[in-house]
Amino acid sequence: MNSAEFLLWVRGPGLQIATVIFLIGMVLKLLEILLLGRKKNLAVLRSSGVVEGFRTIFTRSLPADKNTMKRSMFTFVTGYIFHIGLFVVIFLLTPHISLFKSVFGFSWPSLSTPVVDFFAVATMVSLLAILFRRLTHPVLKFLSRGEDYFVWVLTFVPLLTGYMSYHHLFFDYNWMLATHILSAEIMLIFFPFTKLTHAFTLFISRWYSGSIAGQKGVKS
């Protein structure tokens, strides 16, 4: 297989396979959660908890208070940088938008490439800092399992290969681009079966949490 064939494959069948596995996997994952159901709360509630659930979906993107932010400063700073960075890189880069357009049939404005480039670098730096902390901080070292590192690799490699192909670094452009697409596809394939699912399930989780608290009259 030469580089052109490789690129053709990852852009065609490769992408299809990855997308199908991702979609079916995520539907299964969500069903796995929601079908378990839960019991009705028989206590006299201060509120139905519906609105509070939605409220918490938003408020949990922010620190609970100033002291919480101070105590977990590293997690907040690196967390914001790499999540916002990932969003920008994935959804606001021109070639990515073209891809989405070819799939969904509609597009949205992109950011200029140097700006996206800046976000890509910031995201990678932030992810490296997070990895370093995972390897050294007593709590994170203790908590981390193989999956935590595996998922880090799944997230980091598409960023790195994307950056390298854009800047024509080290390798042949076609090979690099194909590798970049393949790494993103591998990430998609593993997505529904690893903690990457939090990108979707956190909405359910936050809603439940906010709702449970809200029913008791607690703002969480």
Next chain:
Amino acid sequence: MSETSQATLERGVQALKEQIDSTTAAFFSSCTHCGMCADACLFHTETGCPTYTPIHKVEPMRRIWEQEYTLVGRLKKLLGLSKKVTDKELEKWQSLVYNSCTLCGRCSMVCPVGIDITGLIRKMREGMVASGHAPEGLIGASERAVEIGSPMGVRLPALQAQIKHAEQDTGLAIPVDEQGAEYMVLLSSMEIINYPEYLQAIAKIFKQADKRWTLCSEAFEATNTGIQIGSSDIAAELVERVVAGAEKLGVKTVISPECGHAYTALRWEGPNLVGREFTFKVQHILEVLDEFRGQGLIKTEGVEEAKLTFHDPCQLVRRGGVVEQPRNLLNMIAPNFVEMDDHGTMNWCCGAGGGVSANEEADKVRIKAFDRKKHQIKDLGVDTLVTACANCRIQLEDGLEIHDMDIPVQGLTEMIADHLLVSNVSKNIEEQAS
């Protein structure tokens, strides 16, 4: 107690499986191991010990969820790749699930993906009881609660002596088993033994508010060890007694005393434990007092000169939604009331809730965890500490004494009672009594 005598690993795993619902699955699916819950837990902040990271305390339950309720987990199990939860493992987890967790709920407030970690630990305890890995201290307290009616072994005669005492001191009648009273007042054993002021305060306040209230000789204990140890069966049995007493007397409202978990047990878990809605209302005493205040039923005179602060019992604020009431009440009588840096729903636990105080094995870490509160109090430089939970109060007194801090701790209800405007009625009573 049958629950613990027949305890096996299988029953433990079964009990944990029964606890797993869509919330549990959403929570476990969302954890990214970011470690922020550790920063919110006083057992971690005060000891620096990573094993106290809240989400780690439910790791065996997470594995059971993964192995039984997820595609990947089942596949791994089929291929023999998953590590089964063992009895030895649960035994090891006992100290994490009981000694170093007060179910205070602080971790649940900060988790960025919104995991109610405390709720999970509460569920985890069901499995610990069923597998025979609850701490001795809590097993003993539960046995006494079921057999005697009080975790501390307080029987009716002890209460009757207390009542007699209170009647002599206040000159007011303490109603017992009064049919059709509006309020049924519950007590915690701790209040019967250590803080008789509470019952006297109730008598005075209800006299001034001119509300009919009663104690129930068959259901006077509010604490619920079943909630603390994590046995729904025991918890339900204890709640049933209160329900039976309240229904028999036909009261409109049952008042949970100055106790944190008793409120959670009755107000939030109670109806779910017995499987039906209550025919009466459940309120914490502070909610009732704040209502009286709002209706102008209690009038106070004089103020507390001391600079004081309020220690929020976790089960009242974070887990119960009683946040403003103590502040409203304190503002009536305490012009020098100041707030701790972290207060209200983000308050730090005293370190002794959730059964920790009844568990001797936790003594050392409980005292260590108090350091957080010690610093909060020192930073503020207050002369008096006010709270609304007898269990917090014991821990606060204990901790302050250990650190040679001479700061009195008072219950809010009795503080209000101390400032009641002496009406003609009570003046008469005082004259008669003297």
